[in-house]
Amino acid sequence: MQEQTQWQDEFRLDNGLIYLNHAAVAPWPQRTRNAVIRFAEENAYTGSESYPRWISVETRLRQGLARLINAPAAEDIALLKNTSEALSVVAYGLPWRAGDNIVISDQEFPSNRIVWESLADKGVSVRRVDLSSADSPELALMQACDRHTRLLSISWIQYASGLRLHLEPLAEFCRSHDILFCIDAIQGIGALGFDVQACQADFVMADGHKWMLGPEGVALFYVRPERRELLELKQFGWHMVERHGDFDAPDWQPAHSARRFECGSPNMLGVHALQVSIELLLEVGMAEIQKRVLENARYVMKQVQQSPQLRLISNPASERHAGIVTFAHTTADANALYRYLMSQRVMCAGRGGGVRFSPHFYTTHEQIDAALSMAADFRG
Numbered sequence: 001m002q003e004q005t006q007w008q009d010e011f012r013l014d015n016g017l018i019y020l021n022h023a024a025v026a027p028w029p030q031r032t033r034n035a036v037i038r039f040a041e042e043n044a045y046t047g048s049e050s051y052p053r054w055i056s057v058e059t060r061l062r063q064g065l066a067r068l069i070n071a072p073a074a075e076d077i078a079l080l081k082n083t084s085e086a087l088s089v090v091a092y093g094l095p096w097r098a099g100d101n102i103v104i105s106d107q108e109f110p111s112n113r114i115v116w117e118s119l120a121d122k123g124v125s126v127r128r129v130d131l132s133s134a135d136s137p138e139l140a141l142m143q144a145c146d147r148h149t150r151l152l153s154i155s156w157i158q159y160a161s162g163l164r165l166h167l168e169p170l171a172e173f174c175r176s177h178d179i180l181f182c183i184d185a186i187q188g189i190g191a192l193g194f195d196v197q198a199c200q201a202d203f204v205m206a207d208g209h210k211w212m213l214g215p216e217g218v219a220l221f222y223v224r225p226e227r228r229e230l231l232e233l234k235q236f237g238w239h240m241v242e243r244h245g246d247f248d249a250p251d252w253q254p255a256h257s258a259r260r261f262e263c264g265s266p267n268m269l270g271v272h273a274l275q276v277s278i279e280l281l282l283e284v285g286m287a288e289i290q291k292r293v294l295e296n297a298r299y300v301m302k303q304v305q306q307s308p309q310l311r312l313i314s315n316p317a318s319e320r321h322a323g324i325v326t327f328a329h330t331t332a333d334a335n336a337l338y339r340y341l342m343s344q345r346v347m348c349a350g351r352g353g354g355v356r357f358s359p360h361f362y363t364t365h366e367q368i369d370a371a372l373s374m375a376a377d378f379r380g
Contacts, residue, residue, distance in 0.1 A: 022211055028214070038272075061275040083112075102149070107155075214274035
C-alpha cells in the first residue's frame with residue numbers, strides 16, 4: 001500500500017470524488033481555502049486597512065516563485081493574469097522582421113499556437129513541427145529551424161500526450177543559432193523540479209491553477225534580465241513604473257524589474273491564494289513532489305499496460321513522461337468513456353484521442369486503482 005503523508009489533510013475532497021485532473025484546474029489545499037476566507041473577511045470588515053501587509057504577501061509570492069523555478073532574483077518574476085497574456089507580451093513585444101519564422105510543435109495547446117499565428121500580418125510565419133519526424137522530438141524541432149527562425153516556443157510537457165521535452169539541448173541549440181527560447185511550463189511547474197537558469201530560457205510562463213494548486217487569474221512570467229528591454233511595452237499604468245508609489249511624479253520610466261510588464265493593480269485575492277499554495281510546494285519540497293508525481297504516473301502506465309481492456313497512448317519512456325498519462329479503451333469510444341468517468345465523479349479530461357489522468361503528489365494508488373477499474377469495466 002502506498003505510504004500516506006502528513007500532507008494528506010491539506011486535501012479534503014468530497015467522499016466519492018477521485019481527482020485526476022491537475023493538468024486542468026486543480027483543487028485548492030486547505031491552507032489556500034483558509035487564506036482566501038481570511039482575505040475576504042478582512043475586505044468585508046476592515047477594507048484596505050491591511051494593505052501594507054497585503055503588499056508583503058505579494059512580495060513573498062514573487063520570492064516563492066523565484067525559488068520554485070530557481071530564478072536569479074524575485075525581481076525577475078512578473079505576476080500576470082495567465083499564460084496567454086504572458087505569451088502575448090512576448091509576441092507583441094518583440095521587434096519582428098518580415099520573413100521571420102517561429103518554430104512550435106504540432107501538439108501545442110492553442111495558447112502557444114494562436115498567438116504566433118496572429119503575427120501573420122507582420123510577415124511572420126509559424127512552423128508546426130511533427131515531433132515524431134526525427135529520431136527525437138528535440139531533433140525534429142532543431143531541423144525545422146533555419147537562418148530566419150527568430151524564436152522557438154515550446155511546451156515543456158505537451159498537454160494531451162504528456163510528452164516531456166528535454167530543454168537543455170534545445171537551449172544550447174538556440175544559443176548557438178541566436179534564436180530566442182520561450183517555454184510554456186504550465187504542465188510542469190509544481191509537478192517537477194524546474195531550473196530556469198539551467199534551461200537558459202529567455203521567457204517562461206505558467207498559470208498557477210494547475211500543478212501549482214492555486215487559483216485561476218494569476219500566472220508567473222519570467223524574462224531573462226538581459227531580454228527585458230528587448231520587449232516593447234504595449235500596456236502602461238501606475239504599477240509598471242520605477243517609482244510606482246510616487247503618484248505625483250511628473251515624469252516616469254518603466255520599472256527595471258519584471259514589474260514593468262504589470263500595468264495596473266494586482267489580483268490581490270489571487271496573490272493571497274497562490275502564495276500559500278506555493279508555500280506548500282516548497283514545504284514539501286520539489287524533489288519529493290517530483291518523486292511522487294512520477295511514481296503515480298508510472299503506476300497509472302503500469303496498470304493500463306496490464307489491463308486487457310485499456311491501451312496506453314502516452315510515451316512510457318521514463319525520461320519522456322511527467323504527470324500526465326493518456327490512455328484509451330480497446331473497444332469503447334474515448335469520448336463516451338470520458339463522459340462516463342466524469343459521471344462517476346472521476347475528474348479527468350478527454351485529450352489526445354483518449355482519457356487523460358493527471359494525479360498529483362498526494363493522490364493515492366487506491367484512488368488510481370478505483371478509477372482505472374471503472375475505465376476497464378466500461379462497456380460503452
